[in-house]
Amino acid sequence: MTIVLFVLIFGVIVIGHELGHFLLAKVNGITVVDFSVGMGPKLLHFNKGGTEYSLRLFPIGGACMFEGEDGLDTDKGTPSEGAFPNASVWARISTVFAGPFFNFILAYILAMIVVGYTGSDRPVLNGLIDGYPAQEAGMQPGDLITRMNGERIYVAREIWLNTYVGAGETMNIEFLRDGEKHTVTLTPKYNEEEGRYLLGFNGYGEYVDCRNAGIFKYSYYEVRYSLRATIKSLGMLIQGKATKDDISGPIGVAQVIGEVREQAEPYGIWVVILNMINIALLLSVNLGVMNLLPLPALDGGRLVFLIIEAIRGKPVPPEKEGMVHFAGFVVLMILMVFVMFNDISRFFR
Structure with missing residues (x-):
């Protein structure tokens, strides 16, 4: 299969x-x-x-x-x-x-x-980790992140992309709360258990139903996310931040397809199909x-x-x-x- x-x-x-x-x-x-x-x-x-x-x-x-x-x-x-x-x-x-x-x-x-079937996700904070920079800077659950280091944020996964690529680097975060714009500067804190730097976001993403005209806008955001992820990955490779194990050819891609299929199968064939379409998109x-x-x-x-x-x-x-x-x-x-x-x-x- x-x-x-x-x-x-x-x-x-x-x-x-x-x-x-x-x-x-x-x-x-x-x-x-x-x-x-x-x-x-x-x-x-x-x-x-x-x-x-x-x-x-x-x-x-x-x-x-x-x-x-x-x-x-x-x-x-x-x-x-x-x-x-x-x-x-x-x-x-x-x-x-x-x-x-x-x-x-x-x-x-x-x-x-x-996105027509699964919807999308707005970059809204769901929670914060105690004692980490985001909480200490006064950020709250419900804040809508709009920019990170000047880059516009449209979907929640872009938060992960920016924090992963800029691991350990200070970040300027722009967000909206009750329609009012706020800006904070966060320096990630290293977490020994996780083995990586964290800003202190404890989950993010607010569901958006795209079974309407919003499908056109959020489909563009999906392609934009994949485009930015590809370009940033190439940048990490050029800068030496990625290793040979971060690169995959056809065999590596086939392995990922198999792993995703196994994880999606318990939820039904349609979930498998949607995941395969998502891989094809990327x-x-x-x-x-x-x-x-x-x-x-x-x-x-x-x-x-x-x-x-x-x-x-x-x-x-x-x-x-x-x-x-x-x-x-x-x-x-x-x-x-x-x-x-x-x-x-x-x-x-």
Whole structure:
């Protein structure tokens, strides 16, 4: 069951990503030669309208390939009018950007399903821990937190995100009480039993029913939360605040899916489905962000070269761009092997 759920979740987010490339390519008159879900040997495939559609063995990726995309297939004959290099630079930019953008659109649709059924949570304090900074600063249950270190807070989980990322750092908290704005500065206190720094919040979150027009607003807040969590996690990784065990590849994700499924099963199949949709939401945002990083072989790396072309008025020589992307692809494969090995070793640990 875990494998089935893993395949379904990855299939949905990969199709959403590649569909973005595909649709914008069609709009811009670019010929799509291959649209595949998965990697490795083909399991199923067919041709229609000059495009080969295929389902491949390993459900950990996908591709939407355009005619002449790498700029190096001139030995195969004269490229047609619909070849990727023949499109305008802005048409190519929009086609490449559409993949990650569609991941955010997909995440918003998934968020609407989740909050439509489960509602959301306003960042309202439920209680305080005696002797900790929040209580000592005069905060009270019922206070609505609106900002932390200047960052707007919309849902309760953002309180956890900010305190986790900024562990031990002084925080400026802005909150509303009876409609009046207050500001306090809190320095977290280390808790030996918990093994972490605490501000002294003893629970937070006030249920919001989203079976009304509020679904649109709170669905945006859900996607925003996932986006901020992904970006802040990357920041922690760059700053050395995260370890290799905080990174997961497909095997680690599958393990999380299995654990969540086991915990949700006693509450019924619909709770399992909603949790899987929530995981797909986070992964879709994660895929969108990661693909926009300006790294070779990713959509963000291709966008860098296209933006340079738009500024210079002429493209970077295709052989040079191809070498950069190939080098980036090799590095990504090495990273994938490392993450997979780490996932397996962590599983046995």
